[in-house]
Amino acid sequence: MRDTPYLAVDEQLLEANLTAMAEHARQLGVALRPHAKTHKSVELARRQLAHGAVGLTVATVSEAEVFADAGLDDLFIAYPIWAEGPRASRLQALASRVRLRVGVDSIEGARMLARAATSGEHPVPLAVAVEVDSGHHRTGVAPDQAGIIAAAAAEYGLTVEGVFTFPGHSYAPEARASAAHDEALALEVARESLLGLGLACPVVSGGSTPSADAAEGRATGGVLTELRPGVYPFFDAQQWELGTVGPGRIALTAVATVVSSRGARVVVDLGNKVLGADRAAYATGFGRLPESPEARIVALSEHHATIEFATAEAAPALGSRVRIAPNHVCAAVNLADELVVEQNAREVAVWAVDARGANT
């Protein structure tokens, strides 16, 4: 028996999730480039490639370094990297050994990337994609400005591959289809703004896990050539509550022990240092119990989750184990050193979270 808390991955559910998304991408006629920030695991990345993914998406140079070290050689850092200091040299080193694409959303950023790529003893070609804002209002330029950034990047000597966006506003109730619609519109405008300036735009990249269902690719009349969902290998309580999937498809849970009990309320031995503290406005609590959908996690501190069951009879006894789906699985995985892989609740493997904490 392993001491709680730990993160358990149901291998059968995981494989079913990997298969379903790969098949979906094939039907859309798009390349699948999963976001590895969710799992940060070399083993899982290899499985995604085995299912047909063309490469990986990552968020940071250090995540890219971890996967490059493991031999994964087609990476997209979907982030407007500011290439200065040690990071500039690290980026150059990375571009010299893997096929690398980097995000950019400003002329100044493009200039810094070009300087990083061409400085030093061994200048390397560096590919970029321009990030556009499709409604999430985070990074990214207005879609019709993409061409200006792309032209500057090309002028600086970068290889412009196309445009990308993250439709993060899909993370809201009833927003999955409309976010996919916004994404398609923004990417179409961005693509045209490149074409209008005489630039090619072979890559049109989008996708979040909630909006993936409603996305359209080249084979279905849509603009997308590439899809970058992250959460889909595991899913989580957010995806359940958003309606992306039911609880039966959640492949990762945190296993906890009941340490304190008072009627219908119990406290288990994990908190936000295992689950993460994400709690969107639409969430019903700080995580969900797939095996007890009526239970609510009403409070969460660092090492305590307070779970309210419907009745005292429904509450598990002291010493019992419960399984909790984190609200946001990316946060939970990044807090763990390893994932315990199970078949029929029996431990069969342990996978390292290789890129845990790789934030630079």
Next chain:
Amino acid sequence: MRDTPYLAVDEQLLEANLTAMAEHARQLGVALRPHAKTHKSVELARRQLAHGAVGLTVATVSEAEVFADAGLDDLFIAYPIWAEGPRASRLQALASRVRLRVGVDSIEGARMLARAATSGEHPVPLAVAVEVDSGHHRTGVAPDQAGIIAAAAAEYGLTVEGVFTFPGHSYAPEARASAAHDEALALEVARESLLGLGLACPVVSGGSTPSADAAEGRATGGVLTELRPGVYPFFDAQQWELGTVGPGRIALTAVATVVSSRGARVVVDLGNKVLGADRAAYATGFGRLPESPEARIVALSEHHATIEFATAEAAPALGSRVRIAPNHVCAAVNLADELVVEQNAREVAVWAVDARGANT
């Protein structure tokens, strides 16, 4: 130049904070037993002891193991440990090599602890303190029930040292003094319930960072013999917004680079994978900038913080660095592998976060 993001500790502010709390405990006539879950750092624990702390508080057996391995030999696991499986053996091993006290809040829990202590080849004495609920409503029994748990624990052969509580309801606006009052009342009732059953109660342990100011110890007419604040070496945006301290006493900040800019709004290269996602109802945002008190962190995702400044002129340019106080410093530290120690913003040391991820 170090790549962002990273956590920076201002050594002078840190030392001032350590000094102030040690002096406060001396004035109250209480033992200071800081909660090491905040810093998880052996170096910082040693400094706390150098300032007069009697030992450490920790939250988990694995945190205790890390500090015990480093020679810190007086530890209180302030948590109702369920001692079963490997954890029972680990607890026994720990009790055989350091002075160990463990929390308990049920008769069943006491029975499991006693079994862990006496099983195996080398039975060890194990000390406990009974946890009582002083208003935070998490773990802990009602104060007048403490004697019953204590009597059972003594019956099972455990050494009952006293009672403890965590007045976590001090984390709310205007609640610091009233939480300290609730704490004192609960601990007095709990202590009397032990004395009433003929049990000694030498340890009466409480304290949170927000309520510490209003606490009273043996030297000031209060019931406390021991104080267990955690956050005070660093403080954080929560403590600032609760009024515990002003921004000038916050000793830990996350250093970030501006990667995207749009008028008064900028996006920097860190998110909840560095700051943590804690956001209490009273918080004005997802962290605060001590050097720009008017700025607000209006959105936070995994690698992006969106900061809104008062005007476009006040917003830092692309490539600038900003320093952000996390809302909850314990969460931020637990996401980092190391703390970069600075004097006058110049790096002088790097301390490992030795017990990062020590959740079991």
